Amino acid sequence: MKRIILASAMMAVGIVAMAQQALWGIPQLKSPEVNADNTVTFRLLAPDAKEVKVTGDFLPTEKVRTDVGEFDMPGSATLTKGENGMWEFTTTSPLSPELYGYSFIVDGFRTVDPGNVFVIRDISTLTNVFLIEGDQADLYKVADVPHGTVSKVWYDSPQLGMKRRLTVYTPAGYETSGKRYPVLYLLHGMGGDENAWSELGRATQILDNLIAAGKAEPMIVVMPNGNAAMEAAPGESSLGFTQPTPNLPKTMDGSYESSFPEIVDFIDSNYRTKRDKGSRAIAGLSMGGYHSLHISKEYPDMYDYVGLFSAAIFPNKGVKSPIYDDMEGKLAVQFAKSPKLYWIAIGDKDFLYESNKEYRKLLDNKGFKYVYRESPDGHIWKNWRIYLSEFLPQLFK
């Protein structure tokens, strides 16, 4: 055997990969770099660029006026060109612990940081991410604790006329414990899908860490796809690689809420679940909060724990569905059965703040009991991760 020749060939496996990178022009630089004081440095090698900016949720928001109103949008900062075409920007102050998203804007077009392969898709945008550790953000890390299993599972929906995919978290030890577990149904917002909570939401890490610390009960968490016209997340359905759009049909017209029992039946048939009301929770963000509200009142004997995170509340004008008929009457039935927890959380800058205030006023007037949590900031993932971290420890106690 010509061992020397073969050994050289083997070494080449690694070298090809490196050569490809060198040849394909990937800069050997660190971006982003979290410095010792928690300031962060962004770098981009772009010798021919005229202007490089970074935009992201670590920067102060800017008011932006559009045809449909004024919105708080992530601000931007300009990188400085240094030697050899290297652009750089360091935040002026340390960042507080959080999972942040950012993008570069190079001569006017928005792009990912080629120095950072970690991206998360939010609707039709890819965003780079980085984590500043500490405080609540330590729950978002993969720690050295027992890990649950995250599965992508398909179920049959005769009512929606298609096979549909959902994400299921089973807690560490599920496979061999022989035990039954309570179930949280955790719903995403408009433009999201069955991947949103486990990716942007860091739900897997939050669950692993809270359960390991004894702060949350071991539970099954089901993250379905709340777009009734959609089989699965973009790129993972029979539509193939079709570019996603934020506005989808059949998202808030009652279709999803009325098909929801199919999901519960599927989970109860395929997992070792506890099947009493006291062992079921439902919660969601934005559109998922809306779904949680309407599903929990439609089926008042199903869910003892309800979480509305920055929730949309009332159906849009003109939307007709039996699901939305007699909202106050159904709420009266639901609250007469004294759910163990009805938790409403919203940021003080959320564009849904006023409708939540209106809803709380309705609940107050009727004497329906709920717990209210108000946080800073608006309609953003930072808040939803915090709400999930606070909601989980209150379940199934």
Added chain:
Amino acid sequence: MKRIILASAMMAVGIVAMAQQALWGIPQLKSPEVNADNTVTFRLLAPDAKEVKVTGDFLPTEKVRTDVGEFDMPGSATLTKGENGMWEFTTTSPLSPELYGYSFIVDGFRTVDPGNVFVIRDISTLTNVFLIEGDQADLYKVADVPHGTVSKVWYDSPQLGMKRRLTVYTPAGYETSGKRYPVLYLLHGMGGDENAWSELGRATQILDNLIAAGKAEPMIVVMPNGNAAMEAAPGESSLGFTQPTPNLPKTMDGSYESSFPEIVDFIDSNYRTKRDKGSRAIAGLSMGGYHSLHISKEYPDMYDYVGLFSAAIFPNKGVKSPIYDDMEGKLAVQFAKSPKLYWIAIGDKDFLYESNKEYRKLLDNKGFKYVYRESPDGHIWKNWRIYLSEFLPQLFK
């Protein structure tokens, strides 16, 4: 209730998403566009760019000379600037069915296509993907067939001193059938991880489609992480968002092969597996082929089906491990037990072609029976997807 105000607020949910896109400068263009004749058009809005190229595996390769030899690298094509700063390129001829990867090079730096959110990470590079349907590529689509479940599962490795993650495919119906299934262990190459086969390899779709067509037996497929020093894929382990590098310690030094029985024990303890030799297969690409070769000969009573896809063969010079001792003697024991299939596949342009030829000569000289499959092209995912599609129907018959 102020229904009109609330309705407006709800509509804004979608509008914010759209406004963000408009404000963040995401061009409303289609890229890539697969035209009716299977030519493909790439577009980029970059008014200030001086030069825009596209590089990808749909273009003819170019010979590139480096310090360590000459390599075939993906070629590039230049986009033409049109009105309003829109750059465009259409392939000169139709592309044959395949999953292709590509990137843009804008004024010298490589970046993803902002018009296409579908990216796959290969080692430390993000690459956009698109699919041309037809022929073997139809196996790579999500079709309207029963779908298996794909799970990310952690197991404990006392031997490697850490919790480690693997990907498990269970076929449609597994959850409720009560049946036991045969198991294929499917291993990735250098720089890859437990996500590689299910993402770049399209293993989930290939399995769903072949099983639904009755061309492959329903089976469990285990895709572990073959880097013995690594807990899980980059970004999904306790290292956090640490930029991956292609060269890792403890990848081909015997550590992984000798710890492999831990994985088999875990799978047999947690899944309804058939546990006889005739119900176990092991296969891998490149480094994973090397692992398959050495694991299958080390445990000659374990695997009746072995697949070496563009495999590395011999240990590097100077590498010492009991796993690699007496290679020919162990092969003699393995082949004396007549494995049902020993399948060697490689591309005629693969840089490991010569070492595979050397290995086949050794097997021939000893009269060890194997099946040989030679394909065009080199050390690329296109070949590995084809090999998997051809290997699966031969298993567990």
